Amino acid sequence: MSAPDWLSTSPLYSGNAAYLEQFGDAALAAWLGRPVSAATDESDAAQVAVLRLINAYRYLGVRQAALDPLRRFEPPSTPELDPAHYGLTDADLTREFDTGSLFGVERTTLDDILQRLRSAYCGHVGVEYMHITEVTRKRWLQERIESAQGRFGVTAAQKKRLLKRLTDAETLEKFLHTRHVGQKRFSLEGGESLIPLLDHVIARCARHGAKEIVMGMAHRGRINVLVNIMGRTVDSLYDEPQDGHPETPLSGDVKYHQGFSTDMGTDYGPVHLALAFNPSHLEIVHPVVRGSVRARQDRRGDVLGYEVVPVILHGDAALSGQGVVMESLNMSQTRGFRNGGAIHVVINNQIGFTTSDPRDVRSTLYCTDVAKMVEAPVLHVNGDDPEAVAFAVQTAVDYRYTFHKNVFIDLVCYRRHGHNEQDEPLATQPLMYRRVQAHPSTRTLYAQRLVDEGVLTQAEADDLVDVCRERLEHGRPLSAPALSDFKETFATDWSRFRGDAGAATPGISATRLDFLGERITTLEHEIELHPRVQKVLDDRRRMRAGELAVDWGYAENLAYASLLDVGYNVRVSGQDSARGTFFHRHAVWHDQKRERRQSGVYVPLEHIHARQGNFTIIDSLLSEEAVLAFEYGYSTADPDTLVVWEAQFGDFANGAQVVIDQFITSGEAKWGRLCGLTLMLPHGFEGQGPEHSSARLERFLQLCAQENIQVCVPTLPAQMFHLLRRQLLRPLRKPLVVLSPKSLLRHPASTSSLADLSDGAFLPVIDDPRQPREARRVVVCSGRVWFDLEAARAARGLDDVALVRIEQLYPFPDAEFGAVLDVYPLAGTLVWAQEEPMNQGAWYQTLHHLNRCAPAGRRFHYAGRPAAAAPASGYISRHRAELEALLRDALETSYEV
Ligand SMILES: Cc1ncc(C[n+]2csc(CCOP(=O)(O)OP(=O)(O)O)c2C)c(N)n1
Numbered sequence: 001m002s003a004p005d006w007l008s009t010s011p012l013y014s015g016n017a018a019y020l021e022q023f024g025d026a027a028l029a030a031w032l033g034r035p036v037s038a039a040t041d042e043s044d045a046a047q048v049a050v051l052r053l054i055n056a057y058r059y060l061g062v063r064q065a066a067l068d069p070l071r072r073f074e075p076p077s078t079p080e081l082d083p084a085h086y087g088l089t090d091a092d093l094t095r096e097f098d099t100g101s102l103f104g105v106e107r108t109t110l111d112d113i114l115q116r117l118r119s120a121y122c123g124h125v126g127v128e129y130m131h132i133t134e135v136t137r138k139r140w141l142q143e144r145i146e147s148a149q150g151r152f153g154v155t156a157a158q159k160k161r162l163l164k165r166l167t168d169a170e171t172l173e174k175f176l177h178t179r180h181v182g183q184k185r186f187s188l189e190g191g192e193s194l195i196p197l198l199d200h201v202i203a204r205c206a207r208h209g210a211k212e213i214v215m216g217m218a219h220r221g222r223i224n225v226l227v228n229i230m231g232r233t234v235d236s237l238y239d240e241p242q243d244g245h246p247e248t249p250l251s252g253d254v255k256y257h258q259g260f261s262t263d264m265g266t267d268y269g270p271v272h273l274a275l276a277f278n279p280s281h282l283e284i285v286h287p288v289v290r291g292s293v294r295a296r297q298d299r300r301g302d303v304l305g306y307e308v309v310p311v312i313l314h315g316d317a318a319l320s321g322q323g324v325v326m327e328s329l330n331m332s333q334t335r336g337f338r339n340g341g342a343i344h345v346v347i348n349n350q351i352g353f354t355t356s357d358p359r360d361v362r363s364t365l366y367c368t369d370v371a372k373m374v375e376a377p378v379l380h381v382n383g384d385d386p387e388a389v390a391f392a393v394q395t396a397v398d399y400r401y402t403f404h405k406n407v408f409i410d411l412v413c414y415r416r417h418g419h420n421e422q423d424e425p426l427a428t429q430p431l432m433y434r435r436v437q438a439h440p441s442t443r444t445l446y447a448q449r450l451v452d453e454g455v456l457t458q459a460e461a462d463d464l465v466d467v468c469r470e471r472l473e474h475g476r477p478l479s480a481p482a483l484s485d486f487k488e489t490f491a492t493d494w495s496r497f498r499g500d501a502g503a504a505t506p507g508i509s510a511t512r513l514d515f516l517g518e519r520i521t522t523l524e525h526e527i528e529l530h531p532r533v534q535k536v537l538d539d540r541r542r543m544r545a546g547e548l549a550v551d552w553g554y555a556e557n558l559a560y561a562s563l564l565d566v567g568y569n570v571r572v573s574g575q576d577s578a579r580g581t582f583f584h585r586h587a588v589w590h591d592q593k594r595e596r597r598q599s600g601v602y603v604p605l606e607h608i609h610a611r612q613g614n615f616t617i618i619d620s621l622l623s624e625e626a627v628l629a630f631e632y633g634y635s636t637a638d639p640d641t642l643v644v645w646e647a648q649f650g651d652f653a654n655g656a657q658v659v660i661d662q663f664i665t666s667g668e669a670k671w672g673r674l675c676g677l678t679l680m681l682p683h684g685f686e687g688q689g690p691e692h693s694s695a696r697l698e699r700f701l702q703l704c705a706q707e708n709i710q711v712c713v714p715t716l717p718a719q720m721f722h723l724l725r726r727q728l729l730r731p732l733r734k735p736l737v738v739l740s741p742k743s744l745l746r747h748p749a750s751t752s753s754l755a756d757l758s759d760g761a762f763l764p765v766i767d768d769p770r771q772p773r774e775a776r777r778v779v780v781c782s783g784r785v786w787f788d789l790e791a792a793r794a795a796r797g798l799d800d801v802a803l804v805r806i807e808q809l810y811p812f813p814d815a816e817f818g819a820v821l822d823v824y825p826l827a828g829t830l831v832w833a834q835e836e837p838m839n840q841g842a843w844y845q846t847l848h849h850l851n852r853c854a855p856a857g858r859r860f861h862y863a864g865r866p867a868a869a870a871p872a873s874g875y876i877s878r879h880r881a882e883l884e885a886l887l888r889d890a891l892e893t894s895y896e897v
Pocket residue numbers: 220280281282314315316317318319347349351352353415419
């Protein structure tokens with residue numbers, strides 16, 4: 001028997017019953033797979049039609065769901081939901097049919113089936129889940145939705161609670177409107193159901209065992225969430241001095257970007273709630289929250305995410321517009337970034353600023369369509385029905401806890417005012433806003449509904465408003481009071497990390513270094529390495545024995561080993577980081593005979609000793625923005641992990657510029673948030689053309705102020721070793737930007753000795769190792785160009801030139817640099833040499849530091865490429881000629897003094 005006509009034209013058809021089984025209807029699949037018999041009779045045809053209809057509701061019922069409180073548009077015509085579409089007639093309505101996989105009833109009339117389908121799929125909750133390929137997940141959702149049939153089983157007490165929270169949400173906005181006139185607050189009005197929604201999310205998560213919830217959200221309704229969910233009082237938000245606290249150097253931030261954390265009591269125990277600080281840039285907080293959650297999960301050993309849950313809020317326009325959403329969802333199930341699923345909530349007020357026309361806003365039907373890429377179910381819900389909202393929450397949270405996957409709640413609502421309170425929405429959305437103006441508030445509607453149901457009296461409903469208003473008038477909190485006696489075992493004390501940047505970093509003994517060397521060059525079980533990797537391992541063994549100079553790969557692995565040894569964790573992520581883009585790191589060894597799933601990999605840094613810290617190295621997905629934001633989030637939640645993000649080439653970091661500008665360089669000044677994240681950005685002008693040369697050092701230096709970050713350009717393996725150790729061992733957490741090497745990784749002169757590791761420390765300035773104290777010229781540079789300069793100097797026999805390296809460009813090492821210049825009293829010519837074009841690199845950003853340290857009457861001259869639009873030339877011959885000119889200018893050209 002072949003498939004019926006309708007199937008062969010269906011987009012779902014692939015010609016076999018197994019496919020159908022997977023896509024939703026076991027009964028239909030069984031029917032198609034049954035033995036060939038005589039031609040199907042009419043009743044068979046009608047039965048199939050009914051099963052098709054049921055399936056159609058599961059796919060398309062959402063199109064007819066009553067989701068928009070404003071009812072601006074008629075639901076689109078959806079012929080697939082009409083029995084006539086399948087040849088069923090009125091006469092069939094009273095006939096009984098098998099319901100196939102429909103939950104709740106096995107056989108009933110078509111009329112009843114239709115009613116069940118409409119109430120399950122076309123009420124105030126519209127569900128999209130048939131894009132999920134895993135049958136178990138789909139059946140789980142079907143059971144929930146089809147058994148409920150739009151009846152949400154809310155008790156009278158729960159109804160009163162919903163009304164109370166709605167009342168809190170609405171009354172707060174009205175209070176702020178009159179109390180703090182003219183101040184932007186990005187009112188939640190129109191979307192007040194968000195407050196009962198979040199209230200319910202927290203309670204439901206706590207019931208499943210959540211101990212921490214980390215939330216990320218934008219401007220809309222943030223003040224309402226801070227007060228009504230996080231327990232801040234209005235006074236604590238608004239009484240901050242207008243010009244900040246004079247005693248702190250922090251620049252501060254506006255109210256609607258403030259983060260906060262608190263411990264809250266629930267019926268199921270205390271929950272720690274954190275709302276992440278947020279910049280204006282929409283959606284970027286999403287991966288930051290994921291990173292913060294992952295750090296907390298790792299700390300608790302919470303592999304499946306039972307104890308720590310991310311709750312991520314979105315605006316409808318931002319969700320479908322910002323690319324970082326896709327990157328963040330793409331990371332959400334990967335090993336290095338997963339959280340056991342996030343609960344996503346969209347405040348879908350059907351507008352973004354002044355843009356609401358679907359022809360402009362997006363190219364997909366729903367703002368949540370990006371969720372389908374990770375097969376997340378989407379529960380669209382009418383914001384004017386708080387009970388439907390509660391049902392959606394319950395389903396979403398239970399789903400997340402059952403399957404450890406992402407889930408979306410699309411809270412369809414509206415925006416009562418303009419984008420902010422000063423904005424005039426009628427200017428651009430006249431028809432929509434006439435409807436809004438005529439539309440009673442969610443609280444008014446729900447109060448009326450409960451009065452009609454006899455759950456409470458009008459007076460009692462009004463009383464809720466008065467009580468709330470009175471609490472506000474007296475500056476009392478509206479949400480559950482924060483717990484004062486709750487001792488969070490997993491809380492982190494960050495005060496330890498506001499110490500002195502000059503604090504000495506503890507060293508490491510030669511014996512310990514040798515032990516660590518032994519651990520990271522020993523295979524505890526038999527694996528067959530690729531000959532090139534075997535050579536790396538053999539070389540590392542010789543480095544340990546002192547037979548070969550220490551290279552970058554060995555030094556870096558030893559640095560990690562030394563931190564793990566004393567209990568710190570190390571987490572390195574970036575594209576192809578486990579091996580290293582340039583084949584130097586080899587932190588993971590692959591067996592040539594076994595698949596990685598069959599323990600065909602060996603990670604030496606996991607085998608230091610039983611009580612070591614955790615080592616994680618991740619070949620990240622091919623994203624910069626979301627991955628860097630994630631690592632920022634991770635490092636702000638865990639000061640005891642060395643978190644390293646590595647760009648494939650340094651210039652790719654500009655795909656994550658928002659993270660660099662909005663979080664890494666300014667987070668401490670805006671929010672007092674410490675962060676010890678390390679960025680490794682391969683940098684160097686090696687003739688590879690414009691796109692692989694520059695990590696845009698100039699931009700990082702331009703962002704430097706108030707000791708916000710460290711910018712370092714190590715030129716020796718030992719320097720990298722000490723830099724990485726210093727990052728955790730100092731009582732300080734500051735982001736570290738390392739311009740890391742490429743060709744230097746294999747440069748014979750760029751090596752160190754074992755003694756450099758055990759005896760040394762990071763040197764912000766490296767004097768010329770020849771110490772030519774009679775030098776007439778001092779050439780100062782940063783990075784790999786030093787090796788070109790040294791080779792050229794030696795070839796030209798220029799013994800009276802000193803070559804000095806600045807290895808830390810920010811904070812600028814005034815004392816160390818000044819001291820080095822002092823030992824060259826005869827040096828009449830001071831030159832800054834760089835391989836980057838003049839408008840790039842360190843020159844303009846460092847000139848004032850150089851000259852400040854120069855002896856009186858002397859100043860630095862520039863030797864390097866002229867200013868250029870592109871970072872480097874694509875022609876190797878031009879690259880070489882430019883380098884020659886640079887070397888000549890640096891070493892020989894005379895400058896006016
Ligand atoms: C990345 C980014 N681009 C532009 C803006 C400016 N902006 C602020 S709010 C907004 C509209 C957001 O619409 P939506 O996401 O639907 O949230 P709503 O304000 O409607 O709650 C825009 C464009 C921004 N904050 N961030």
